[in-house]
Amino acid sequence: MSISRDDVRKIAELARLEIAEDRIERMARELSAVLDYAASLGQLDLQGCEPTAFAPAEAPLREDGLDERRLTPEMALAAAPEAEQGFFLVPPIVENLNP
Amino acid sequence: MAYEAVIGLECHIQLNTRSKMFCGCPAEFGAAPNSNVCPVCLGLPGALPVTNRAAVDAAVRLGLALGCQIRSESVFARKHYFYPDMPKNYQITQYDRPLCEGGALPVRIGEETRAFELIRVHAEEDTGKSFHPERYGDRQVSRVDFNRAGVPLLELVTRPVFREPPECAAFLVALRRLVRWLGISDGDMEKGQLRCDANVSIRPVGDEAFGTKTELKNLNSIKGVEKGLTAEIARQHKVVGSGGTIEQATLLYDADHDKLAIMRSKEYAHDYRYFPEPDLPLLRVDAAWLATARERLPELPWARAERFVSRYGLPAYDAGILCDQRELADYYETMAARVDGKLASNWVMTEVLRVLKERDGSLADWSARVPAERLAGLLSRVASRELPGPLAKQVFGWMVDEPGDVDELLGRHEVKVRSSNEDLAPLVQAAIDENPGPVAQYLGGKTATLGFLVGQVMKKSGGQAVPQTVKELLEAELAKRSPAR
Amino acid sequence: MSAAREAWRLPATALAARVRAGELSVAEAVESGWEGPAAQWEAEVHAVAHADAAARAAGAAAAQRAPRPGPLQGVPVLVKDNLCTTDFPTTCASRVLAGYRPPYDATVIRRLRDAGAVVTGKGNMDEFAMGSSTEYSCYGPTRNPFDLERVPGGSSGGPAAAVAYGLCPLGLGSDTGGSVRQPAAFCGVFGLKPTYGRLSRYGLVAFGSSLDQVGIFARHAGDAAAAYAALAGPDPHDATTRLSPAPDVWRWEHGVRGLRFGWPANLWREGVEREVIEGLEEAAASLERAGAQRVPFDFLPGGYAVATYYLVATAEASSNLARFDGVRYGFRHADSPDVRALYTRTRSAGFGPEVQRRILLGTYALSAGYYDAYYLTAQRARTRIRREYQAAFMRCDLMMMPASPTLPFRLGEKTEDPLAMYLSDIFTIGANLAGIPGLTVPVGLAAGNGRPPLPRAVQLLGPDDSEPVLLAAGRALEVRGDEARLGREHETEFAWPTKQ
Secondary structure (H helix, E strand, O other): OOOOHHHHHHHHHHOOOOOOHHHHHHHHHHHHHHHHHHHHHHHOOOOOOOOOOOOOOOOOOEOOOOOOOOEOHHHHHOOOOOEEOOEEEEOOOOOOOOO | OOEEEEEEEEEEEEOOOOEOOOOOOEOOOOOOOOOOEOOOOOOOOOOOOOOEHHHHHHHHHHHHHOOOEEOOEEOEEEEEOOOOOOOOOEEEEEOOOOOEEOOEEEEEEOOEEEEEEEEEEEEEEOOOEEOOOEEEOOEEEEEEEOOOOOOEEEEEEEOOOEOOHHHHHHHHHHHHHHHHHHOOOOOOOOOOOEEEEEEEEEEEOOOOOOOOOEEEEEEOOHHHHHHHHHHHHHHHHHHHHOOOOOOOEEEEEEOOOOEEEEOOHHHHOOOOOOEEOOOOOOEEOOHHHHHHHHHHOOOOHHHHHHHHHHHHOOOHHHHHHHOOOHHHHHHHHHHHOOOOHHHHHHHHHHHHHHHHHHHOOOHHHHHHHOOHHHHHHHHHHHHOOOOOHHHHHHHHHHHHHOOOOHHHHHHHOOOOOOOOHHHHHHHHHHHHHHOHHHHHHHHOOOHHHHHHHHHHHHHHHOOOOOHHHHHHHHHHHHHHHOOOO | OHHHHOHHHOOHHHHHHHHHOOOOOHHHHHHHHHHHHHHHHHHHHOOEEEOOHHHHHHHHHHHHHOOOOOOOOOOEEEEEOOEOOOOOOOOOOOHHHOOOOOOOOOHHHHHHHHOOOEEEEEEOOOHHHOOOOOOOOOOOOOOEOOEOOEOOOOOOHHHHHHHHHOOOOEEEEEOOOOOOHHHHHHHOOEEEEOOOOOOOOOOEOOOOOOOOOEEEEEOOHHHHHHHHHHHOOOOOOOOOOOOOOOOOHHHOOOOOOOOEEEEOHHHHOOOOOHHHHHHHHHHHHHHHHOOOEEEEOOOOOOHHHHHHHHHHHHHHHHHHHHHOOOOOOOOOOOOOOOHHHHHHHHHHHHOOHHHHHHHHHHHHHHOOOOOHHHHHHHHHHHHHHHHHHHHHHHHOOEEEEOOOOOOOOEOOOOOOOHHHHHHOOOOOHHHHHHOOOEEEEEEEEEOOOOOOOEEEEEEEEOOOOOHHHHHHHHHHHHOOOOOOOOOOHHHOOOOOOOOO
16 A cells, blocks of 8 residues: 555645544545556656646736736625634634744 | 854845736735735635736846846746635745846955855745734634735845854845845835844854754844844754754744744644646746846946945945945935045035934935035035035035025025135235234244134134135245245 | 527527527527426436526626627526636535635636626536546536436536536536546537637636646537637636637638548557447548548557546645635634634535545645655656657547547446546546647437437547637537538537436
8 A cells, every 4th residue: 555544644634634533544545546556657658758847838927017806805805704804814823833 | 162153044025016926916015904905816716826027027136136047947836834824825936946046145244245145036925914813702813914915025045154143134234235226125124025034053163064953033123133043043052052952943033022932843844745836837037038137237236336446436334335225326426426526425424314314314305305416516616615614514404405506505694605815815914914923933934833824814704714725825925925935 | 489498409609699680688598498408407417506597687687788799699608616707606516615706707707708698507516626427516416317327427517417408508617637528428518628728717716727628518519619719818817828819710611521530449449338439430430421531540548647647636636725724715614713723624524525535645746755756757747648649649630539438327336436436537638638629529329228328429639729620520520421611500400318
């Protein structure tokens, strides 16, 4: 198996997901099945193949102007689960470190 | 064993573009909360970034000024971490292929100029702002405002080239001067337009290898940088001195209480999972772009200061002060084109800067009120000895608050300048006639009495004569009576 | 008024012509599908995630008021629930976006409205477009109108099924690994995935950003062409759109005479159902009758594309879905003592199991220590796959292959085996990795033993910007090789599903 139960716990934490203990084993198995399948790429000759990361698009940049997409605070906050006086409200931020 | 500190800085420069890094929202500071936002900078589902050309151009200009290598193709990347003021929970930044690499910033420290080497400079987006938890009904909440989210930032990372906190402070002062000089940022640390984090370690003097480093955050003023670093270096010395080892950590500096808070390691264990931003194509900066940017680059402050030394014969210190701000250097140089460079420098350094400081005014306001040409007009009268120094300073004082050129000001204040030879000849004659004793002493070789005679003429002129002119007239007149001739 | 009652049967272009001529009002054109076929089918098929009679009436009124009628005047379009609309919720069939209404229209929605079309509702889908059967929806599955025991394909199963049963002549979906082409095949309609960068992604909720492309469902090749013409082209809000103008699909005058179509028969030597292969053979013969030429060659097996895709797409998805955190919109877990708990509980309760599975996979592929082995290797493999297609298109103008290895499968057949579900995309994924356009073309029904007749289809793939050729070939197949020009849709009748 490519992925251990500890791996599942670790990546779940990174992704801010909580996987119930009784689902971890099965998740590890399912993810491993896909990764084992992905290992078939090892058989492909990748000599001279640079990684593709981009659509082969020309690169238009934006001129430094304002546009019409700006929202009013009311619109910005309309879908917020909780908001008050122009601010989004969230439960207290206890991690006092913004990396 | 003697230890030395090794410090590297990571600076963030907020750009003064009109719009944000990846959307058309205003990048201004101080708007009502969540009023400068759109689907893109709020991270709404489906929104996509489009890069602001002006922000990239600012990065290119700073890179060129610092002598960096500018990549013709660089790559935006996503940096992942969850935080409420990060709309997408990833930041668009650059990672393994940044726009600018290498380069150095020359910084004058005491009598020498040192070039502090850089690793990289790249463009990225700022985060929003979240606030400390506060009471809200029966529970605690934090407020979040996304106005700042997406404002363009440049990140500049130095090599670990600093050994002393004051060097870091001097570096930041020089960096602030440069970004203002280039017109890409206001560089105000109080407003967060220039921010600084530091990596700090200590090692035995002579060692090549680095010690374990800590990361120091929240250095929000030049003074804070110096004090925070001093505190952290002292802490590390203490740990090592008592036989301990430094552990990798992130520390927050609290400038108000001069205290360091150490974060536990679990809280900063990050795996940022960088990968190339698929929503943005390669960032291409071609030769034509570079050439234009290079052409538009102003003479840089350190080069200009050197030129002031060589061309106008200024002391290096004075040249450095004049090149603190580009507007000041321009002001000075407009004057230096019309009057003697040293005279102009003396007046700018003493009179102009004094008034600016007293009135807490900006140079722009000053230039509007007393344009360099106008002040140069006054100085040319000083240089031609038409105006004595004290009177010139009086006229300067009037200039600050009143319109008009020198003659108009003199007329308005009913001052008649008696500085021509014709004006002064009768006064010189009278002084000689009234003081036969000192005249005799002078003619007898005791030339120091000339000063007394000059004083007598000045008195008679009511302070309106120029001492040097009086002295020359007296010498000429007395020479006629010299027995030696 | 029978003209209005039967309006739903018309091709989009014909419907628009009648509305422009004043024979039908926009409201009649839009409501015809709801009054006739939807009343008959929708309760069982469940193609629509969000219906709102008032919203579509408002949309119809706005189109009716437009000073200049557009090419799609009055045409109702069911759009997938991951395209942002201001007048309908946009939830990606996910609990995490429950009730969310975007404050902006996606660029393609804007262009639809500019062309006179009316958003008639939001189509059901697999949650966040992750799935191949439209079973992973928080609203429950969509069923295949040809056989209610079977899936409509996915992830854009809702719009595909709706176009098939007659709710509307056009649908919009999104295609990240086949999510338009595979459900089009299962529902017997045309499904066009354009060249990457031809249709704006602005306002399409991202799944795999470098793979996603908005796609079109239609019952006729000409309708797909009309929709493409209205939607394609550069968008200043999407930096990955191509700057050049989109190719003009109407200027394709050549039919398919002299066209060379690649025939990579090694790909269906095993693992492909007999009826699918029969459909291919018929389609190939039909194209040959119309003057095209078959060019047999071997092609890279699709398994590599599947392997590559499930690393690239999940990595991008893990990043794109990070923003669903309960802070600014959508669902928030009520019991969140601090912000860390808010994230974990909101995301764990808000995302379904398949979405969580893919987020974990993508997080793993990007995490420190595995990036090179997985993500980077996959990106290199992607380059290799692109080159394979480029090489193939040196030898032919387009390639023909299945859109799916099977006919529509039964509900629940693959939900317990993620890898088996992933492998149903084996023929469609390559086009997304290569960025090339693909078109699913229906080729009649396969009669069966003890089951209703099921749609058969073929997939056509072409090089970048080959949409005009693909649509012309699609048109040739639609008329069985008799007339390969676009613009004569009125003469063909769609193979409608029949009520069981």
